[in-house]
Amino acid sequence: MEEMEKERRGLEEALHESMRSAEELRNKHNAAVEKIYLLRSNNDKISSDVRKLKTERNSWRNKAEGLSKEVSKLRKDDSVEVQKLQDEVICLREKNSALEEELSVLRSKKRVALAELQATQLAHQQSIKYQILNADSRESVKSAERQEELERMVSEMTEYLNAKEMQIETLKLVNEALTRDIEEMKYSKK
Numbered sequence: 436m437e438e439m440e441k442e443r444r445g446l447e448e449a450l451h452e453s454m455r456s457a458e459e460l461r462n463k464h465n466a467a468v469e470k471i472y473l474l475r476s477n478n479d480k481i482s483s484d485v486r487k488l489k490t491e492r493n494s495w496r497n498k499a500e501g502l503s504k505e506v507s508k509l510r511k512d513d514s515v516e517v518q519k520l521q522d523e524v525i526c527l528r529e530k531n532s533a534l535e536e537e538l539s540v541l542r543s544k545k546r547v548a549l550a551e552l553q554a555t556q557l558a559h560q561q562s563i564k565y566q567i568l569n570a571d572s573r574e575s576v577k578s579a580e581r582q583e584e585l586e587r588m589v590s591e592m593t594e595y596l597n598a599k600e601m602q603i604e605t606l607k608l609v610n611e612a613l614t615r616d617i618e619e620m621k622y623s624k625k
Contacts, residue, residue, distance in 0.1 A: 457565070464562035470555045471585060477548055478592060484541055485599055488534060492606055495527060495534075499606075502527075503613055521617055524610075531610055538603055545596055552589055556582070 502520060559582060 460562050460565045463558055467555050467558040467562060470551065471559070474548055474552050474555065475588075477544075478588075481541060481544055481548065482592075482595075484537075485596065488538065488541075489599065489602070491534065492603065495530065496606055496609065499527060499609055499613055503616065507616075521621070524614060524617055528610065528614070531606070535603070535607075538600075542596075542600070545592075549589070549593070552585075556585060556589075559585070 502523060505520060559578075562578070
């Protein structure tokens with residue numbers, strides 16, 4: 436009888452410990468979900484900033500292409516027109532530098548957001564594993580679906596930002612080519 440009582444107490448203590456662990460994991464899960472929503476909000480802002488930069492970049496690219504065409508026409512014109520174009524190219528370079536700085540800031544924000552998202556995902560995955568073991572299958576499926584959606588979103592975000600970085604590199608090359616053309620035109624006039 437005494438052994439049964441000890442065993443019962445041991446089981447009750449194990450039950451209480453499991454319940455405390457479950458509550459801790461539930462709290463961690465709730466904190467992770469809140470952090471995910473915050474990161475989504477930050478991601479939306481960063482995505483909006485990237486779209487704005489893309490629009491500006493396309494505008495500057497179009498201006499650069501237009502200037503390139505004008506430069507080829509103006510090679511026959513006098514050096515005053517060439518100087519105006521050179522001044523505009525210098526202005527474009529300055530704006531391009533500002534865009535590059537802003538892009539650098541966005542890249543660092545992206546790295547921080549991705550690191551936070553990965554940490555949150557890890558906590559979320561651990562919480563889901565625990566829930567799968569201890570919760571209704573319905574809740575487990577929902578958590579697993581949320582996790583898959585978050586992973587897909589992070590993957591898409593990463594691909595999108597990498598594509599934007601490649602486009603900006605292309606813009607730099609176009610600007611460098613335009614600068615070389617202007618320099619060549621300047622020397623060919625002399």
